[in-house]
Amino acid sequence: MKKLKEKISIYVVKAPARAILIAILFLNIVLFFAAAAIISAFSPDLRGPEGYWESIFYTISMILDAGCIQYVVEDIGQAGVALIVICTVTVLLGMITFTGAVIGYITNYISNFIDNANFGKNAINVSDHIIIINWNSRASEIVNDLVYSNKKEVVIVLISEDCEGVKLEISERISATVKKERKRLEQMCEGRNFLYRFFYIRKHRLRNKLSVIVKEGDVYSTKHLADISISQARTVIILGKDIQNNTCRFDYKEKLEQRESGNTDTIKSLIQVSEFTSSEESADDQIIVVEIEDDWTAQLVEKIIAHKEKSGKCNIIPVPVNRILGQVLSQFSIMPELNKVYSELFSHKGAEFYCDNRDHGVDEIEIIKDYLNNHVSAIPITTLETKTGNHMFYVAEEEKDVYRSEKVKHELLDIRVNKDYWLKRRNIIILGHNSRMSDIMEGFKTFVGEWGHKDGIDRDILNILVIDDEESLVKQDYYRGEDTFFVKDCMAASIFEWKEITQRINEFVDAHETDTSILILSDDNVLTEDIDSKALTYLIYVQDLISDKIANDENFNPGKIDVVIEILNPKNYDVVQSYSKTNVVISNRYISRMITQIGEKEALYDFYRDILTYDEEESTEYESKELYVKTAGEFLKDMPDVLECKASQLIRTIYCTTPDNNKSIMLGYVKPNGKTILFSGEQNKMNVKIEKNDKLIIFSNH
The missing domain is CATH 3.40.50.720 (NAD(P)-binding Rossmann-like Domain)
Known part of the structure; x- marks a missing residue:
């Protein structure tokens, strides 16, 4: 008996739902047989073996439908009181042990099933997801x-x-x-x-x-x-x-x-x-x-x-979040216009990057020229050897545009590309810090490695001022290292020292004739309630400074200061946009979009890694390709004050007139007011109007 109790106890703990169901069935079986025996004993018409089994049928009928009591008690006046009481008790017990218990069990089962479905605890049979x-x-x-x-x-x-x-x-x-x-x-x-x-x-x-x-x-x-x-x-x-x-x-x-x-x-x-x-x-x-x-x-x-x-079978792609964001933020502070360009190209909205497999050993220039002669709905940009083979990469509105062919009839424009074009010195102010400071500085270092030397002569291509709290600057040793030589000055200041901060920014801007980019970083090593707080505060300081300069100097050009602010919480985007029409970098969104695209096309990871990395200083020739923003009047020779043509003409003219060691593909352009136009769709139907102050979006290796 003790062993039986132990087994029952263990079973109830291991399978309580099944134990309850067995108990319900057992109690009802006992009720059926016990009630049938008593009814058979008290009813003269149901005595004997055949009457007993008939009593079981009547018992079940009464439990399922109380009105079936009439089969046992045909005349209440003639039936004994005991039989009536027994039938009534049987019906009441049956309502509790059978009807109520079964309904309760099934209701609880359905409720648990719904709860499990709501919390996703049920197994899912699906594929290609x-x-x-x-x-x-x-x-x-x-x-x-x-x-x-x-x-x-x-x-x-x-x-x-x-x-x-x-x-x-x-x-x-x-x-x-x-x-x-x-x-x-x-x-x-x-x-x-x-x-x-x-x-x-x-x-x-x-x-x-x-x-x-x-x-x-x-x-x-x-x-x-x-x-x-x-x-x-x-x-x-x-x-x-x-x-x-x-x-x-x-x-x-x-x-x-x-x-x-x-x-x-x-x-x-x-x-x-x-x-x-x-x-x-x-x-x-x-x-x-x-x-x-x-x-x-x-x-x-x-x-x-x-x-x-x-x-x-199993293709594993590690995505270095901090390194990618560091490269992105360094490129945006050098060329702020790239923010809107990457924002579209890295997402499924609008124009984006596509790729397909290409045979080995085919010359890239010949492939691109042949494609440009027979397609007008997508732009071929490069070939690249990836882990999964050789791929051709494109910019297009939809993937089907890559394969839509159409003979191109346009003649080339009478303009030339300036082969000696060189980026001007960049003046940058960094406000605040995040966990990617070393990766941001590494991005600046590779940029200097590619653009800081021309014809064997060092060029002062980058001039950076960092304004941050003292604790963070001490952690970075005030950027005194050999790898951060381009950081020319640092200022330790609390976020609350707004007068000192704005005064130093004002002095830096006035000291340089060329434009200044201000990169505002959001500290990602803070609690949720503090996210973006300092970045938004810095933005207020900078925006008020710009407003004061406009009010006090009628000759001041607001375009001299480009503001790039990093925010982590997308909900703060509208707050920033309502206060200032600056370049807002939602860093989490960039990583998310890249992960989404890489998850669909593995080859895009190697492509992204290439375009976000400048050539090393020791490189004898320019190998990696990047996106650049180049002033139209400086990049194009013999350009009229206003250049009007079709997008297909301009794309093919620039590609054919650039030297083979630095082929350039134009993807679009940026107007002085910040409006960004990326070429997608039918290029031969797209009218282009470019002035010398417009900036061209160029894909090239330098």
């Missing part, structure tokens, strides 16, 4: 950018907590994007009649074709990973966890130091995921994109790649 593991401040931008792809996609998010919060964040982000795009279409249709507006908006409106499923579970669990069909996913994105949201101020510094040393969570997730994707049962050509924020994690990821990556 996108999986996001973990959640951080960049994650919602990945989902949001997929909306612009205009494709039906299934996106599964696996997180360890706050399922409802993530669902709400995704819903709000996508809803805001759809509303913004509708408002943009309505503005484009202003002045048109109702029918035109209705059909135009209906045709071009942004449609959310994503099916986003958020599952709450253990991101390291083999079962939970199998439940989201990870072995059949097209792309798996492993994000680093944010520590701002779940850490108190006192513990934050300690956790931050641990994170800077390395991210063991990322390593553990990658090991678990690669076990699935490298198996023979997994889908072919799966892409794993993993965020990397430190050197230690990067080294371990490379070791995992060496052991787990299989050609044609």
Whole structure:
């Protein structure tokens, strides 16, 4: 008996739902047989073996329908009181033990099923989908950018907590994007009649074709990973966890130091995921994109790649977040106009980068010339040997434009390219700091390596002033190192010393005839409530300084100061835009968009790495290619005051007139008021009007 009690106790703990169901069935079986025996004994018509089995039938009928009591008690006046009481008690007990218990059990089962579905605990049978593991401040931008792809996609998010919060964040982000795009279409249709507006908006409106499923579970669990069909996913994105949201101020510094040393969570997730994707049962050509924020994690990821990556099966792409953002921010402070250019090219909205496979051993110049002669809807920019083979890269509105052929009939323009063109000296003020300072400085260093030497003579191409708090400057040793020689001066100042800060900025701007770029950085090593606070404060200082200079000097040109502000929270974008029409860099958004595109085309990672990196100082010739913004009147010789032509003519003229060792492709241009035009669609139908002060968007190796 003791052993039986122990077994029952263990079974109830291991399978409580099943134990309750068995108990319900057992009690009802006992009730059926006991009630049938008593009814058979008290009813003269139901005595004997045949009457007993008939009593069981009547008992079940009474429990299911109380009105069936009439089969046992045909005449209440003639039936005994005991039989009536027994039948009534049987009906009441049956309502409790059978009807009520079964309804309660089924209701509870359905409720649990719905709850599990809401929290994503049910297994999902799906293939060719996108999986996001973990959640951080960049994650919602990945989902949001997929909306612009205009494709039906299934996106599964696996997180360890706050399922409802993530669902709400995704819903709000996508809803805001759809509303913004509708408002943009309505503005484009202003002045048109109702029918035109209705059909135009209906045709071009942004449609959310994503099916986003958020599952709450253990991101390291083999079962939970199998439940989201990870072995059949097209792309798996492993994000680093944010520590701002779940850490108190006192513990934050300690956790931050641990994170800077390395991210063991990322390593553990990658090991678990690669076990699935490298198996023979997994889908072919799966892409794993993993965020990397430190050197230690990067080294371990490379070791995992060496052991787990299989050609044609598991392709692991480590994305160094800090290095990429450092390169992007350094390029934007040198050429602020690139912010709007990259913002479009790195996203699914508007023109973007595409690629396809190309045969080895074919001359790049001949390929591009042949393509330009037979296509007008896309711009070929370069060929590149990547990990997955040789690829050709393009800029186009849609992927189908890359393959749309049409013979080009335009003649070349009577202009030439200035072969001796050289970028002018850049004056830059950096306000504040972030965790990517060393990567930003490395970006400046490579720029000086390529543009700081001409004909064997050193050129003072970069002049930087850093204004930051003393603690941060001490940490960087006031940028006295040999690798930061281009930082000519530093000023230690608290964020509250606005007079001293604005005075130093004013002195720097007045001391140089050429333009000054002001790069305002947002500290990403702060708690959630403090994010972007200092950056917005610096913006107020700078904007007020510009307003004062305009008011006090009628000859002052506001275009002499270019402001680039980094913000981390996209919600602050509208705040910045309402206060100042500056170049706003939402750094998290850039990484998110790049991850989205890399997850679709692995070759784009090597391409992005190439265009964001300048040539090393020791290079004997210019190899890597980058995007540049070059003044039209200086870059083009024999250019009239106003150049009017078709986009197809200008693209082909510039490419054909540049030397073979520095072929240049024009992608668009920027007007002095900041309006940016990227060539996409049918170039032979696109009218171009360029003045000497306009800036050309050029893709070249120098």
